[in-house]
Amino acid sequence: MLAGAVPLAAACSTTDPAKERSGGGTLERAKQQGYIQVGFANESPYGFTDKSGKLTGEAPELARVVFKELGIPDVRGVQVDFGGLIGGLQARRFDTIAAGMFITPDRCAQVAFADPDYVATTSFMVPKGNPKGIKRFEDAAKQNIKVGVLTGAVEADYCAKLGIKKGNVKTFADQPSAYEGLKAGRVDAIALTRISLADTLSKHPGAPYEVTEPFVPQINGKEQFGAGAFAFRKADGDLIKAFNDKLAELKQSNRLLSIIQPFGFTRAELPGSHTAAELCKG
Numbered sequence: 001m002l003a004g005a006v007p008l009a010a011a012c013s014t015t016d017p018a019k020e021r022s023g024g025g026t027l028e029r030a031k032q033q034g035y036i037q038v039g040f041a042n043e044s045p046y047g048f049t050d051k052s053g054k055l056t057g058e059a060p061e062l063a064r065v066v067f068k069e070l071g072i073p074d075v076r077g078v079q080v081d082f083g084g085l086i087g088g089l090q091a092r093r094f095d096t097i098a099a100g101m102f103i104t105p106d107r108c109a110q111v112a113f114a115d116p117d118y119v120a121t122t123s124f125m126v127p128k129g130n131p132k133g134i135k136r137f138e139d140a141a142k143q144n145i146k147v148g149v150l151t152g153a154v155e156a157d158y159c160a161k162l163g164i165k166k167g168n169v170k171t172f173a174d175q176p177s178a179y180e181g182l183k184a185g186r187v188d189a190i191a192l193t194r195i196s197l198a199d200t201l202s203k204h205p206g207a208p209y210e211v212t213e214p215f216v217p218q219i220n221g222k223e224q225f226g227a228g229a230f231a232f233r234k235a236d237g238d239l240i241k242a243f244n245d246k247l248a249e250l251k252q253s254n255r256l257l258s259i260i261q262p263f264g265f266t267r268a269e270l271p272g273s274h275t276a277a278e279l280c281k282g
Contacts, residue, residue: 026095027070027239035074036067038098039089041082042174043150045199045263046100046228049077058263059098059230062117065259066246081173083152086110089233096239097231102154108280112234114243116227116271116279118260121214122155123194125182125201128208134189136215137162146170148178148187155191158217158224175200182209193226195264227271227279 030036040047040060047057055077063075078094085097089111102120103113124134124147134140140147141163148170149155159169170187172178178190179200190197194214201211217224232240250256257270 026233026236027242030067030072030095030239031070034072035076036063036072036096037076037078037094038063038096039080039085039094040077040097041085041099042079043082043099043196044175044203045195045265047077047098049079057098057100058118058260058265059100059228061263062250062256062259063096063098063230065250065255066243069246070242081152082150085152086231089231092233095232095236096243100228101231102226103229103276103279104154104157105280105282107231108276111231112236112240113276113280114230114232114240115247115275116229117247117256118228118265118269119271119274120193120195120226120228120269122158122191122217122226123197123214124212125179125190125192125197125209126188126212128210130210130212132188135212137164137191137217140164140168140189144168145189146187148172148181148190150174150178150192153192154224154226158219159191161219162217179204195269199264225274225279227274229276 038060040055040057042048045057047059050056055075060075060077067075078088080088082099085099085101086107088094089097100118101107103116126132126134132143132145134145137158146168147159147164149159151171151173156169156171160166170181172181175196181187182190194211197211201207201209230243250259257267
């Protein structure tokens with residue numbers, strides 16, 4: 001599972017931290033060394049290692065295109081549990097998070113996001129026929145249903161704010177373990193993005209589960225718009241600007257969809273004109 005990752009020692013920055021804190025250094029270092037290191041959580045289809053050990057997924061493949069055009073030919077991965085991605089970035093284990101991470105105000109306080117590269121809706125994985133009729137988090141709260149979420153993912157926050165008891169929220173490190181939790185009866189449903197759940201279910205043909213119709217959660221009457229993006233250390237202003245400029249080119253030339261489409265993304269998941277600044281406001 002760790003194939004495609006690099007040793008911790010190699011993942012640490014070798015440049016002057018003070019220089020990087022001043023806003024320079026990381027982009028130039030990556031160009032000079034010929035590679036950049038990205039953190040990923042082994043969550044398909046966002047960022048994962050395939051059966052051959054290659055780092056791939058929506059975010060890593062987009063990273064390869066963007067960074068190659070910025071003069072950085074190689075992208076190397078460092079695998080971390082989703083909940084440890086921001087800490088790993090801040091500790092300089094890698095230089096950007098390439099894991100489809102949603103932009104939220106809380107996360108914006110810790111890291112700097114690029115503009116979004118996709119948008120996504122929420123769904124549940126439930127037994128076929130959806131016998132408990134779970135369509136939204138509020139349905140799960142009313143029926144005292146146990147819901148599986150991933151460590152550090154936004155769905156845990158949705159559960160807490162929409163009435164699901166803390167004891168009914170079960171946290172899993174990754175999609176495979178969440179699926180096994182559902183299979184074993186530890187949870188009644190898994191809450192994730194529609195794309196993630198559809199991808200998971202595709203790996204288990206004939207399984208007695210289904211993915212519910214996607215929706216956008218509402219908290220206090222406000223839609224919780226889900227948009228994923230790369231995250232950077234706040235000091236790396238030059239790297240963020242270069243990434244955003246290149247991403248804008250890909251959007252304007254209609255190249256973005258061709259990069260992410262192989263991983264189940266459609267035109268409906270394109271981010272449009274949404275920006276990180278807008279989404280960080282909540």
